[in-house]
Amino acid sequence: MALYRTRAVVIGRRALGESDRLMEFYTRDFGKVRGVAKAARRPRSRFLAALEPLTLGVLVFFDTGRSELVRVDHFDILHPFVRVREHLERLGRGAWTVECLARLSADRDPNAALFGLLVRSLRALEAGICPARVAICFGVRAVDLLGHRPRIDRCVECGRAYPFQDAALDVEAGGLVCVPCGPRAHAIPLTGAAVGTLGRLRGFRWEEALRLPLSAPLDAELTLVLEGIVARLIGQVPRSMRFLSQTRRPLPPVLS
Ligand SMILES: [Zn+2]
DSSP: OEEEEEEEEEEEEEEETTTEEEEEEEETTTEEEEEEETTTTSTTOTTTTTTOTTOEEEEEEEEOSSSSSEEEEEEEEEEOOHHHHTSHHHHHHHHHHHHHHHHHSOBTOOOHHHHHHHHHHHHHHHTTOOHHHHHHHHHHHHHHHTTOOOBOSBOTTTOOBSOOTTOEEETTTTEEEOGGGOOOTTOEEOOHHHHHHHHHHHHSOHHHHHHOOOOHHHHHHHHHHHHHHHHHHHTSOOHHHHHHHHHHSOOOOOOO
16 A cells, blocks of 8 residues: 655535545545545544635645545645635635635646646635736636636637637637527627737746736626636536626615
C-alpha cells in the first residue's frame, strides 16, 4: 500500500456510513482524488475542522490500488479561506469554482495549472476582489485548461470569420455559430463586446484580467456566458448556481 503527500483543496464531501466522510479533493500532483476519511464525523476526530470545503492543505493518503477511493490519512491546513466561507457571495462563487473541477475533471488526471488557478481564485475571493469577476476569470481559464476552449474567431459550422451579426455560442459544437447556420435553442447569444472581452481575458495575465475595467452590463453578460458554458459542459445546472440564485433573490420591500 503506497503513501502519498500532495497539496490539495477540499472540493466536496458527504457523510458516509455512521461516522465517516467521503471526501473529494483537487490535488496539485494527482488531479481529482476521492477518498474516505475514517471517523471524521466523530466529535474527537483527528481531522477536526480540517475537512471544510475550500480549505487548502497538505493531503496524505494511502492508495491500496484496489479501489478508486483512497484512504485519507491526514489533512493539514495550510489556508482555511475562512473569509471566503463567511461571506455569501464569495462562498457562492467559491463553491462554483470547486464544483466546476469536481464535475468536469476526471479522477487522477493531474493538471498543476488548474490547481494553481483554483488557489489563485480562492486567494482573490479572500482578498475582496469582486466575486463575480473572479468567477469570470476562473471560468475563462478553467474551460481552456479542461480542454473545452470554444472557438470565437469564426463560425464553427461554415468557417465564416467573426465578426458577424447575432453570433451565438454553441458549446456542444465548440464555438460561435452564425444565424444562417441555423437557429439553436441551446446556444448562448453573445454581444460583440462580450466576444471581444472573452478574447482579451484569455490573453491577459491573471492580475490584469481581475482588474480590467468592464461596464456592469458586460460583467453581467460574461457571468451568464461562463455559467452557461459550464452548465452545458456538465449537462445540468450546478448545485452552486441554485445557491447563488437564492442569495441574489431581491430583499422584501421595507414596509413604510
Ligand atoms: Zn455559419
